[in-house]
Amino acid sequence: MDTRSNWVCGNHHHKVSVNVNFKKCIVINDDLDAQAVLVVQNKASVAVTIEGETFTNFGGNEDCAVSTLNPGFTRGCFGPTRHLGGTGPMAEVRLNLNTVDDWL
Template sequence: MRFRALTVAAAAAGALAFSVSPASAAANWQAVNTNSNWNCLPYKTHTISKNIKFKPCVVTNANNDTQVVLVIQHTGTAAAVVAGEVWSSFGSNTLCNSSTFNPGFTRGCYAPTVNVPSSGGGTVNVRLSVNGTSNWYA
């Protein structure tokens, strides 16, 4: 799937001919390993720190199994407490557990995988809370 701003436009099934399934779904923060199944918007800097960035990503396989991921990156020097939310109009939604986020890492909060027909589409958004201050991606 490709998306502009916060709109997800479904691509033709032939364009989604990937062999790898989307990453596992869980509300906890996990390592991020992207491949050609991932389509992400650019990182946005969180207002709490220029060293903490976040972005929404959409992961889709050849069967149109799709999930949204809140990806965060920390290049600072001090740990932060993060939490978040993943929202989509097609049901790949979750709340991201509060967790200590150490510098030097990139992590993702994975929403559940749902099937989105190739003729479908929708919108996505993510919210990241850092030390109690929340920012939506938009």
């Protein structure tokens, strides 16, 4: 999974584990359609169980399915695409890592 120039992302965060990073991103296209993305990277030597959510002020909420994230892999959970209109995009993401929640 690669981020591109139309992705606005925060810094990696790793409160729950120093080996599993996550960040929130907002993807915006030329028509001012946007979606929030929860990006999770596993730098650990073992697989972890993850799930999460995206929340936005433009209606782009999504539940991210429980899944296994193998060592060395990165996964994204994409919220639905919604038109921004006159709203500046704001988003929050939640990562649940091995049953522990963390928010950005």
